[in-house]
Amino acid sequence: MQVDLREEWSIGPVRVPTRVVLAPMAGVSVQAFRRQGRRFGAGLVCSEMVSCAGLSHRNERTLGYLRIAADEHPLAVQIFGAEPEPMREAARMVEAAGADIVDINFGCPVRKVTKTGAGATLLDDPDRACRIVEAVAGAVSVPVSVKMRRGLENGSRACLDVGPRLVDAGARSLTLHPRSAVQMYTGEADHRLTAELVERVDVPVIASGDITSRARAQAVLATTGAEAVMVGRGAQGNPWALREIVDGRDAPPPREEVAAELILFVRETVRELGERRASGFLKKFYGWYLGRGRFPKPFKQELLRIESTDEVERRLLAAAPGARDVLEQLEAEHPPVDELTLALPISIYGGG
Numbered sequence: 001m002q003v004d005l006r007e008e009w010s011i012g013p014v015r016v017p018t019r020v021v022l023a024p025m026a027g028v029s030v031q032a033f034r035r036q037g038r039r040f041g042a043g044l045v046c047s048e049m050v051s052c053a054g055l056s057h058r059n060e061r062t063l064g065y066l067r068i069a070a071d072e073h074p075l076a077v078q079i080f081g082a083e084p085e086p087m088r089e090a091a092r093m094v095e096a097a098g099a100d101i102v103d104i105n106f107g108c109p110v111r112k113v114t115k116t117g118a119g120a121t122l123l124d125d126p127d128r129a130c131r132i133v134e135a136v137a138g139a140v141s142v143p144v145s146v147k148m149r150r151g152l153e154n155g156s157r158a159c160l161d162v163g164p165r166l167v168d169a170g171a172r173s174l175t176l177h178p179r180s181a182v183q184m185y186t187g188e189a190d191h192r193l194t195a196e197l198v199e200r201v202d203v204p205v206i207a208s209g210d211i212t213s214r215a216r217a218q219a220v221l222a223t224t225g226a227e228a229v230m231v232g233r234g235a236q237g238n239p240w241a242l243r244e245i246v247d248g249r250d251a252p253p254p255r256e257e258v259a260a261e262l263i264l265f266v267r268e269t270v271r272e273l274g275e276r277r278a279s280g281f282l283k284k285f286y287g288w289y290l291g292r293g294r295f296p297k298p299f300k301q302e303l304l305r306i307e308s309t310d311e312v313e314r315r316l317l318a319a320a321p322g323a324r325d326v327l328e329q330l331e332a333e334h335p336p337v338d339e340l341t342l343a344l345p346i347s348i349y350g351g352g
């Protein structure tokens, strides 16, 4: 069965123009990543998970995650926490920042998060999970969604029992990454569970896990009945994967386009995080962009040793001179965020 990935769908009143969602990824989903994802065909993008404790302490770095540019919509901001009350407060801040959807994280398997009772741990405490969803849904007028794993232990089917209860509690959409928390990222996402979840709820389900190609996206949508697929690792340094999935355009990008996209990404990330934080943060992206046979390995290694992002840019332009024209065009079509309206008043995010 052929599935149209360009078909519009909705989460509550929020219209999502394509059936591809860009995954929330901590340490990856900066604004440059999300804006680029939208440009390459993702119908919905998501912030990385934001700590409700950090928001309630008005931690400057945490507040920085609430900066939303006008051209990112529709966008979900994801929050995590273990208590209904701070989650309610965090959700209000997220709505005030201009998010179209508040997403709740019941999937994070990382010990730092689970030991606080947040993330995937909540799949083992459905009553508390439902209280959190109820509190959040009652606090905001935008739709609330939940992202979860299959359960904590290998073979767990907890998501099938918890999911419908979360919908009763107010979730307007569910994303399932059908691996257990113990599995982390090993093995395969078992989308047979996604199909079972779709049968049990009457809200849209988003299938997350191992979607790296159009063929895989089509197969998962057709066999599960999910409304959309979510793409995570496949889009790291590879927005072209989104275009291939949405439109079927699978020609490998020319070098100058890769270099131009990477330079734009670097510039935007420096604007968002500042040079000092950005220069370390960006290193993993150099490998992701320049790998896949796009640039020789020694060149990639060379960039990793450079601390200044200006110098990285110079080397990229020297390696792919045609990138300058592509970049100029990109910047003309997609002006820096500072020139766009930020939905959030500067007093809320602290400017950082």
Ligand SMILES: Cc1cc2nc3c(=O)[nH]c(=O)nc-3n(C[C@H](O)[C@H](O)[C@H](O)COP(=O)(O)O)c2cc1C
Binding pocket: 023, 024, 025, 026, 027, 028, 048, 049, 078, 105, 107, 108, 147, 177, 208, 209, 210, 211, 230, 231, 232, 233, 234
């Ligand atoms: C580096 C990294 C960070 C992630 N951070 C988050 C996060 O903040 N919130 C979340 O719900 N999922 C997070 N995930 C999980 C992804 O959203 C996604 O469900 C998972 O990677 C499976 O999809 P994929 O096979 O397309 O990568 C993260 C995954 C990775 C690889």
